[in-house]
Amino acid sequence: MTMRVAVIGGGMAGLSAAYTLLQVKGDVPLHVTLFEADERAGGKVKTTPFAGVPVDEGPDAFITRQPWAMELSRKLGLADEFVVPDTGKTHLWTRGRLRSLPTGLVQGVPTDAVAVAKSGILSLPGLLRAGLDLVLPAQALPDDPTVAEVIGSRFGREMVERLVEPLVGGIFAGRASHLSLAMTAPQLAQAARQQRSLLYSLLQLRKQAQPATASGPAFLSFRQGLGYLPERLFDAMKGELDVRLNTRVQAVTRLENGNYRVSCVDGSEVIVDGVIVAVPAWVAKEVVRALTPAVAAELAQIAYASVIVATLGYRPEAVPGPLQGNGFLVPRVDKRLMTACTWMSSKWEHLRRATDLVIVRCSVGRYLDERGWHISDKALVARLQRELEASMGVREWPVEVRVSRWERAFPQYDAGHRARVVRIERLLNETPGVLLAGAAYHGAGVPACVRDGEQAALKLWQHLSSKQGAETAPSR
Secondary structure: OOEEEEEEOOOHHHHHHHHHHHHHOOOOOEEEEEEOOOOOOOOOOOEEEEOOEEEEOOOOOEEOOOOHHHHHHHHOOOHHHEEOOOOOOEEEEEOOEEEEOOOOEEOOEEOOHHHHHHHOOOOHHHHHHHHHHHOOOOOOOOOOOEHHHHHHHHHOHHHHHHHHHHHHHHHHOOOOOOEEHHHHOHHHHHHHOOOOOHHHHHHHHHHHHHHHOOOOOOEEEEOOOOOHHHHHHHHHOOOOEEEEOOOOEEEEEEOOOOOEEEEEOOOOEEEEOEEEEOOOHHHHHHHHOOOOHHHHHHHOOOOEEEEEEEEEEEOHHHOOOOOOOOEEEOOHHHOOOEEEEEEHHHHOHHHHHHOOOEEEEEEEOEOOEOHHHHOOHHHHHHHHHHHHHHHHOOOOOOOEEEEEEEEEEEEOOEOOHHHHHHHHHHHHOOOOOEEEOOOOOOOOOHHHHHHHHHHHHHHHHHHHHHHHHHHHOOOO
């Protein structure tokens, strides 16, 4: 008998889940249907032409410290196609100008006081306050403290606002006062509980990590853009995967025999033995509401940040001098519209060789800051142009423009998020064969989504195998 599975969502988690199921099934008859509401698979990992060259609209690389995206790429035969970003300085635009990030950072927290002082990122009072970490007594921490609670109590508010939040918060488009330290900076969470002084703990952690650090690039992508990965993954499943693009799932409900009905907005439906829901939490809550209202209520508590990525192409004469580095971050405390600027044609050699334009990507939006969503693309670009003039000295308007709006794109890992996920997974035990996957649960970024999809697929396969064994076992 052929078993049937539905994977809802064609982003990196859903594609990874479908691929893993097709890999582990062996000769067992298994029909996998992938539902994707968009016209394409890949989710936020998307590359489109810009000024005649492929430029990412979402993430432009994946981190190699988490190996899952790299391992998947190798399974697909893509290892020879990796490209490595040029190593260069990252800057902060704060206190009136671009300033190089200090050396010795551990997940955004500096361990070199001299480098911090030379950077000019902190004022003299801010530097003096940060130094109090060495003499302050140990402080009791809650079970799941925020980034600001830990770093602010040890190094002061200015350190959080001007240095830590742009780095840690920038990755998640979040606020240090809201983000769980354990979820967003696990090394810091570990160090915070080891010694009285956080600086001493970080220095020790850094010393221990150096001999074990593997050689090789920290980030990887492809000359065709990061969107090449989901494209090749999708292609690898052609002929085996039942794909339903432009098909939005409305609900999953349970039948009396233990199977599940997947109902779509267009009126179509399928009956399956198991379901992996790999869509954002704000979508998943509606999909599972009729099946498990308790899980839907938990999913509703996961907040999201919306972001905008404006890709701008300038004539070389418009940008003063060669850009030295990969770009800059902007602290929230400086009240700019822009949150970050990536110098794409400086960061990626293949882009630099393929076009004469200077290409930059400006990010707008973070948690509780949706100013960019209330103005037109034209007004947005005008605001960004003024900020690029002030930060980089850009002298002309861009000759190429692309604005990509990502609504509710970044899940916010607030204090208590990990406990919430535990509750969700416990509640899902009441609906065996239904699993959740994606960035909303165990971590953000392409590697984390790949792994979450793989893990969901392996758990579902274990359930299906035990179910099939029970159905085929001889009766006594």
